[in-house]
Amino acid sequence: MSITQQFTVYTGTFVNQTGFQRQMRFIKVSDFPSSVTSRFKSTRNLQQGYETVYDVDLGKYRTFNYNTMVGQLSSTTSNVTIAV
Numbered sequence: 001m002s003i004t005q006q007f008t009v010y011t012g013t014f015v016n017q018t019g020f021q022r023q024m025r026f027i028k029v030s031d032f033p034s035s036v037t038s039r040f041k042s043t044r045n046l047q048q049g050y051e052t053v054y055d056v057d058l059g060k061y062r063t064f065n066y067n068t069m070v071g072q073l074s075s076t077t078s079n080v081t082i083a084v
Contacts, residue, residue, distance in 0.1 A: 026053035
């Protein structure tokens, strides 16, 4: 099942664990409708500065690291299809 909806899509760059800069376009899970988030069986305990997000380009849930962010986040509004 999937949903298509208009979301705020953030773009940010951070340094990953291997030391390379990674740019990611993502939707914050907190921006998802409750019909999607109610399907999550558990929540992850992440260190401060980390956030579980939906990577728009990969179509997967990933972790964004604000602790090593390069520059600032930018955002646009876009229709996105999310597999749930």
